[in-house]
Amino acid sequence: MSFEERLSACLRETIREAYGxxxxxxxxxxxxxxxxxxLATNLALANAKVFKxxxxxxxxxxxGALRAPFVERAEVAGPGFINFWFSPEAxxxxxxxxxxxxxxxGRREVSGxxxxxxxxxxxxxxxxxxxxxxxxxxxxxLALILEASGRAVWREYYFNDGGNQIRLLAESVAVRxxxxxxxxxxxxxxxxxxxxxxxxxxxxxxxREHGGRYLEPGSEEALGEIGEFSKERCMAxxxxxxxxxxxxxxxxxxxxxxxxxxxxxxxVEELKSRGHAYEQEGALWLASSEFGDDKDRVLVKGDGSxxxxxxxxxxxxxxxxxxxxxxxxxxxxxxxxxxxxxRAGLVALGVPEDxxxxxxxxxxxxxxxxxxxxxxxxxxxxxxxxELIDEVGEDVARYFYxxxxxxxxxxxxxxxxxxxxxxxxxFYVQYAHARIASIFRRAxxxxxxxxxxxxxxxxxEERALLLELLDFPRIVANAAAKREVHPVPTYLETxxxxxxxxxxxxxxxxxxxAVQERRLALSAATxxxxxxxxxLLGVEAPEKM
RNA sequence: GCGCUCGUAGCUCAGUUGGAUAGAGCGUCUGACUACGAAUCAGAAGGUCGCAGGUUCGAGUCCUGCCGAGCGCGCCA
Numbered sequence: 001m002s003f004e005e006r007l008s009a010c011l012r013e014t015i016r017e018a019y020g021x022x023x024x025x026x027x028x029x030x031x032x033x034x035x036x037x038x039l040a041t042n043l044a045l046a047n048a049k050v051f052k053x054x055x056x057x058x059x060x061x062x063x064g065a066l067r068a069p070f071v072e073r074a075e076v077a078g079p080g081f082i083n084f085w086f087s088p089e090a091x092x093x094x095x096x097x098x099x100x101x102x103x104x105x106g107r108r109e110v111s112g113x114x115x116x117x118x119x120x121x122x123x124x125x126x127x128x129x130x131x132x133x134x135x136x137x138x139x140x141x142l143a144l145i146l147e148a149s150g151r152a153v154w155r156e157y158y159f160n161d162g163g164n165q166i167r168l169l170a171e172s173v174a175v176r177x178x179x180x181x182x183x184x185x186x187x188x189x190x191x192x193x194x195x196x197x198x199x200x201x202x203x204x205x206x207x208r209e210h211g212g213r214y215l216e217p218g219s220e221e222a223l224g225e226i227g228e229f230s231k232e233r234c235m236a237x238x239x240x241x242x243x244x245x246x247x248x249x250x251x252x253x254x255x256x257x258x259x260x261x262x263x264x265x266x267x268v269e270e271l272k273s274r275g276h277a278y279e280q281e282g283a284l285w286l287a288s289s290e291f292g293d294d295k296d297r298v299l300v301k302g303d304g305s306x307x308x309x310x311x312x313x314x315x316x317x318x319x320x321x322x323x324x325x326x327x328x329x330x331x332x333x334x335x336x337x338x339x340x341x342x343r344a345g346l347v348a349l350g351v352p353e354d355x356x357x358x359x360x361x362x363x364x365x366x367x368x369x370x371x372x373x374x375x376x377x378x379x380x381x382x383x384x385x386x387e388l389i390d391e392v393g394e395d396v397a398r399y400f401y402x403x404x405x406x407x408x409x410x411x412x413x414x415x416x417x418x419x420x421x422x423x424x425x426x427f428y429v430q431y432a433h434a435r436i437a438s439i440f441r442r443a444x445x446x447x448x449x450x451x452x453x454x455x456x457x458x459x460x461e462e463r464a465l466l467l468e469l470l471d472f473p474r475i476v477a478n479a480a481a482k483r484e485v486h487p488v489p490t491y492l493e494t495x496x497x498x499x500x501x502x503x504x505x506x507x508x509x510x511x512x513x514a515v516q517e518r519r520l521a522l523s524a525a526t527x528x529x530x531x532x533x534x535x536l537l538g539v540e541a542p543e544k545m
Numbered sequence: 546g547c548g549c550u551c552g553u554a555g556c557u558c559a560g561u562u563g564g565a566u567a568g569a570g571c572g573u574c575u576g577a578c579u580a581c582g583a584a585u586c587a588g589a590a591g592g593u594c595g596c597a598g599g600u601u602c603g604a605g606u607c608c609u610g611c612c613g614a615g616c617g618c619g620c621c622a
Contacts, residue, residue: 025562027561027562029561029562029564030561031564031565032565032566032567032568033566036565040565042563045564045603046563048602055602077565078564078565079564079602080602081564081565123622163621164621165621165622282620285620294548294617295618297619297620298619298620299620300620302620307619307621308621308622312622332616333616333617334617336549336616336617337548337616337617338622360550362550362615363615363616403557403558403570404557404559407550407551408550408551408558409615410557411556411557416571423571423584424570424571425569428584430584431582434584435585438581439582441581443581475561478561486559489559490560493559493569493570494569497569500585500586501586503586504577504585507580509580509581510581545582545584
């Protein structure tokens with residue numbers, strides 16, 4: 001149990017004894033100002049109405065009556081805050097416990113129902129671009145953070161290969177393919193075609209591998225084959241990029257399999273039989289407005305084909321049937337209208353309303369030389385995730401993406417990212433790790449072998465560093481609960497700062513054996529937490545830089 | 546028009562149930578390497594937290610209105 005939790009419990013106990021009052025919870029927090037103690041509480045102020053007494057008087061009473069073995073000193077300050085300082089013995093005990101936990105520090109035992117996390121889910125109609133990169137970095141780190149917080153996570157990538165996107169890709173490739181072979185492929189709408197250079201590349205590969213075998217302009221069958229080929233190429237390319245960015249998935253789920261298994265048809269029939277679908281103007285509608293959506297949605301179009309809603313509902317029902325307790329979809333903010341309608345459909349199918357959670361990731365705005373770059377896949381004016389990694393490297397790319405909240409729009413200045421990539425904050429954090437590794441090399445000690453620290457007075461810089469280290473489990477738990485990744489980089493930068501400050505003032509390798517042992521313990525703990533934290537972000541923790 | 550989200554330093558961003566003097570990085574300026582890595586540290590400058598009200602002992606945080614930006618409101622996904 002953390003100091004926060006223990007102190008909070010002690011305070012409730014003290015208040016129960018002193019006033020006979022049972023408070024629901026006592027809020028304890030780390031003050032911004034080190035002069036305000038290691039922990040502080042505003043309980044006397046926050047509960048002034050309950051106590052019906054002057055907050056300062058309550059604070060004095062509580063501070064005087066508190067019995068908490070790890071607290072050395074409690075002081076009343078300001079209008080009624082109580083500030084607490086830990087005893088050196090308790091701090092050393094915590095440091096020892098941290099070292100003992102090793103790489104499991106900050107992790108909770110896995111329990112509860114597994115969560116299915118779906119992210120990226122880019123359709124295989126081209127390479128991943130920088131916005132997909134943000135989804136990949138956020139999703140993968142979120143999965144790691146959820147796992148650290150004790151949730152079992154299954155990662156899934158869903159892609160549409162049943163609709164007309166693939167057909168459009170096929171036509172785009174077919175036109176180029178025909179050109180290569182001095183022929184012409186007729187298309188209904190030339191302006192709708194994809195134009196990126198990858199289209200021509202796929203066409204070249206098609207010609208190289210299969211020659212003129214599919215050169216049957218206008219043939220639907222040939223187009224289907226070209227679509228298959230193109231889709232496979234794009235998917236392979238996407239998987240390669242994901243692997244490069246250290247983004248993992250347990251399963252790639254394709255839309256087509258839902259048609260093949262009959263799941264789509266089943267869902268539509270079930271909605272009909274449950275009385276939540278009706279025919280109108282030649283189409284079949286889902287009565288989603290009965291379940292909180294703004295309006296009803298079309299499930300089956302007038303021409304008999306399904307809208308995306310049908311397979312999507314089949315997919316999400318499949319998630320539910322597979323026994324997951326929660327499904328979290330990571331989607332682009334331009335899909336904001338999606339959650340209410342898909343949730344409505346699920347409720348209509350008898351799936352609990354809170355089964356599906358959605359995290360919307362905001363747009364990535366690209367800038368080049370101060371000017372915004374309009375991204376268009378069809379026009380081919382986009383920057384790929386691969387190109388970004390080429391420029392700045394995997395670590396910078398991943399760190400940069402998750403450093404800011406996914407709920408906010410991100411301005412990505414390419415020139416700045418490239419120019420400043422050697423001053424990126426990720427190196428600041430990595431440097432702290434490498435610096436510590438260097439100390440241990442010099443000392444001839446294995447960091448992992450340090451399991452305890454001798455007690456003794458500690459300097460303010462050491463205390464500040466240690467308190468920061470002890471805050472890590474709370475950071476992970478909060479990040480998981482709020483499904484945010486960015487608190488982790490923020491924390492790591494603060495931790496790195498605490499270490500650099502400590503390092504500047506105190507020498508680790510000194511003659512006094514007890515002092516050296518304690519500082520090595522502190523350094524080993526810092527190295528451990530930095531490595532764990534960076535790992536949650538998919539970033540390397542280097543021994544040397 | 547209706548709905549949702551957002552607005553914090555020149556730039557990119559943090560800010561823990563509402564708490565004490567709103568913090569980092571980059572950029573600018575000034576210092577610090579003859580013992581463990583200067584990819585570092587110390588300091589300075591830089592803010593009406595979009596604007597105006599309200600609730601509260603206390604508001605960047607909660608409520609209302611306004612201004613500005615983005616997204617949604619398809620038989621597209």
